[in-house]
Amino acid sequence: MFFGYLLRLRRNLQLLVIEKLKPPADLLNASAVQSSAADGLVVADDAVMNEVTNGASKSKRISKKPQYSRFTQQELPAWKPILTPGWVITSFLAIAFLFIPIGLVSLFASERVVEIVYRYDQDCVPEMYRGNVTAYIQNSLTNKTCIENITVPKRMDPPIYVYYLLDNFYQNHRRYVKSRSDKQLRSAAYEFSTKECEPEARLNKSRVSLPIVPCGLIAWSLFNDTYNLIMKEKVLDINKKGIAWKSDTKVKFGSNVYPKNFQSNDLIGGGKLNESIPLSEQEDLIVWMRTAALPTFRKLYGKINTSLEAHDTITVVLENNYNTYSFGGQKKLVLSTTSWIGGKNDFLGIAYLTVGGICLFMALNFILLYVFKPRPLGDPSYLSWNRKTVN
Amino acid sequence: MADVGIGISGQEGRQAVMASDFAMGQFRFLVPLLLVHGHWNYQRMGYMILYNFYRNAVFVLVLFWYVLFTGFTLTTAITEWSSVLYSVLYTSVPTIVIAILDKDLSRRSLLTYPQLYGDGQRQESYSSTLFWLTIADTLWQSIVVFYVPFFAYWKSDIDGSSLGDLWTLTVVFLVNIHLAMDVIRWTWISDASIWGSIIATCICVIIIDVIPMLPGYWAIFDLVSKGSFWICLLGIQIAALFPRFGIKMFIQHCKPSDIQIAREADKFGNSMELTGQEIEMNPSRR
Numbered sequence: 133m134f135f136g137y138l139l140r141l142r143r144n145l146q147l148l149v150i151e152k153l154k155p156p157a158d159l160l161n162a163s164a165v166q167s168s169a170a171d172g173l174v175v176a177d178d179a180v181m182n183e184v185t186n187g188a189s190k191s192k193r194i195s196k197k198p199q200y201s202r203f204t205q206q207e208l209p210a211w212k213p214i215l216t217p218g219w220v221i222t223s224f225l226a227i228a229f230l231f232i233p234i235g236l237v238s239l240f241a242s243e244r245v246v247e248i249v250y251r252y253d254q255d256c257v258p259e260m261y262r263g264n265v266t267a268y269i270q271n272s273l274t275n276k277t278c279i280e281n282i283t284v285p286k287r288m289d290p291p292i293y294v295y296y297l298l299d300n301f302y303q304n305h306r307r308y309v310k311s312r313s314d315k316q317l318r319s320a321a322y323e324f325s326t327k328e329c330e331p332e333a334r335l336n337k338s339r340v341s342l343p344i345v346p347c348g349l350i351a352w353s354l355f356n357d358t359y360n361l362i363m364k365e366k367v368l369d370i371n372k373k374g375i376a377w378k379s380d381t382k383v384k385f386g387s388n389v390y391p392k393n394f395q396s397n398d399l400i401g402g403g404k405l406n407e408s409i410p411l412s413e414q415e416d417l418i419v420w421m422r423t424a425a426l427p428t429f430r431k432l433y434g435k436i437n438t439s440l441e442a443h444d445t446i447t448v449v450l451e452n453n454y455n456t457y458s459f460g461g462q463k464k465l466v467l468s469t470t471s472w473i474g475g476k477n478d479f480l481g482i483a484y485l486t487v488g489g490i491c492l493f494m495a496l497n498f499i500l501l502y503v504f505k506p507r508p509l510g511d512p513s514y515l516s517w518n519r520k521t522v523n
Numbered sequence: 524m525a526d527v528g529i530g531i532s533g534q535e536g537r538q539a540v541m542a543s544d545f546a547m548g549q550f551r552f553l554v555p556l557l558l559v560h561g562h563w564n565y566q567r568m569g570y571m572i573l574y575n576f577y578r579n580a581v582f583v584l585v586l587f588w589y590v591l592f593t594g595f596t597l598t599t600a601i602t603e604w605s606s607v608l609y610s611v612l613y614t615s616v617p618t619i620v621i622a623i624l625d626k627d628l629s630r631r632s633l634l635t636y637p638q639l640y641g642d643g644q645r646q647e648s649y650s651s652t653l654f655w656l657t658i659a660d661t662l663w664q665s666i667v668v669f670y671v672p673f674f675a676y677w678k679s680d681i682d683g684s685s686l687g688d689l690w691t692l693t694v695v696f697l698v699n700i701h702l703a704m705d706v707i708r709w710t711w712i713s714d715a716s717i718w719g720s721i722i723a724t725c726i727c728v729i730i731i732d733v734i735p736m737l738p739g740y741w742a743i744f745d746l747v748s749k750g751s752f753w754i755c756l757l758g759i760q761i762a763a764l765f766p767r768f769g770i771k772m773f774i775q776h777c778k779p780s781d782i783q784i785a786r787e788a789d790k791f792g793n794s795m796e797l798t799g800q801e802i803e804m805n806p807s808r809r
Contacts, residue, residue, distance in 0.1 A: 206626060208710040214790050220772045227761055238754060297678065304683055306596040314738065379741035425686035427592055428678050472750040479674040480754050487762045494769050507776055510788035516781050517638045 216509065217502040224495035231488030239481025241471040246286045249297065253463040255280065256452040265457040276452045281445055288440040288469050294370055296355060297430040299462035303350075303423045311349035312421065317411060319386045332401075335393040345392040346411065350421050352395070356403025359433060359465060360449040363440070370434035376418035385411040385418055402454065430466055440467075529553065558640050559633045563626050566782075569648030570705065571622045573657045578614055578698050580658070582606075584665035585690055592673070600669075602684065602739055604731050605691045613695045613724045617702055620716040627707050632785050642782055660767055664701075667763040668693050672755050684739030685746040688728055693759050695724045700760055704768065707786070 202208050256278035261268035313329050315322040326333035329347035361368040391405040419431050530543030540546040589600035672689050699717050732743040746752050
């Protein structure tokens, strides 16, 4: 009995040893799993030990091998793309054939836009004040009206947009951008939340601190030049409704918020507001408070709905109120039509043509490369250990 | 050069195991550990370090270029919420997924041809040269991402939030497409993570712009109605990536690495019979 037990034990051990020595597929898998988990093998060892000490040859071995899954064995079905010469040339040509037409279309759209840009801040200062412009502009008694003529270069179809363009004006200055209170703009209940708006937050008058609505530097520096356009003895109607974003007029600026104590401190930064019109209808203010991203920007002043013929002369009667002189800024009046690409800007068209052209050039270069210096794919003679013997 | 301790647990006990980084039961397990997993890990780690430098630097350099045009007052080009979510949601998942799952060669090839391990010994996945080339590429891509919208919208009436949204979307698209260009083995998880991140970014930018409390309210909707936005978005991706693509293809053709040749042989079926030189180790049976 005991001898039979020993024989069975010996046979089991031999089977186990033989099985451990030959590396069938799943055992190599198992060993890979175990080698990646520090204690995996220890567990498996114990399983084998259990088997031997039990002595009984079970028909089903207790295995602590983890569940096989394609994810854990990193054997998920995969696509392994390799960019062959054909694909490289195809992609460069595709980019070229896509970009060159888009570039031409963009350039064409930009060329179709007719734009008149007229800088008036130098010419509109009367002769006698040109020595001390800042004093002139800050003095509320001087005459700021200015009359100039501009000529239409090409026919302009409606709607024609009237913009004011400011240069060297950093509406993206950090302190400036933060100097507003969106809560106050939205609803009259938050009139007193003016913390972010210092120094244009409160009006200090006879020991009572009243809130300024709308508070902050952005509103305080509201642009206040006005333009009237006259053509052929008739005033051109500039539509000033609908120039601000609809979302702003409906949500950001409340219809129950009225300007209060605005521009009443000692330093006046810009225009005044009509206190009987709610903020949601003060479209000039709304347009101004969408702070521009770059130091040279333009903002919509109004729209003209009549067409202008080529060589028409337009008389501009403008009020030169806004002070850009103390920091070297420039003011310009812009009349412009639009296209699907926006205003007049050749940059995108030229950039697309450049990239398309370079890609075409690179496609040709690659064709020459593949023709004159071919390399068969997967050729083992290029392997580093083979190249050494070849050399 | 190697800094890993491997312990064999067995007849002589577990002391080596307790002191080591990796433990195994038999000496023959060293072969797949070194040649297969060691190689994969080296390649993944090397690429991931370079990619992570690139991913973060591109974003920060866009912010840097913007500062030059705000009077040096550190206004952020990209809204604060998007800046936070960039590293958390927009670009982190593809990085992690590709770092875990990407394999450049199959286990069979690596075990059959141990010379392929030399790729790691020759520092072909990460070296000082590769690092500086990555930084140069990053600089170029950040210049494209910043200056194309800058010149396209110079003198226009675009506001800060819209331009910030454009930069956010462009940078995220670019970074993910850059990764997609370098993925060697596409599984469904790689697809889901890369394209899913892009979709998640679009959704998050829309959500951020629908909250009235934030200054950029409704900016994204105004932005997508402009034709120039779509032109910028497409143009920037291609303009930023085509130098990298061209150089990569040129080097792949003229100075192919062993890994490249092995991948081509795997895919196009050439038998990789060695000519001449003998190898010392016997290839493991698989």
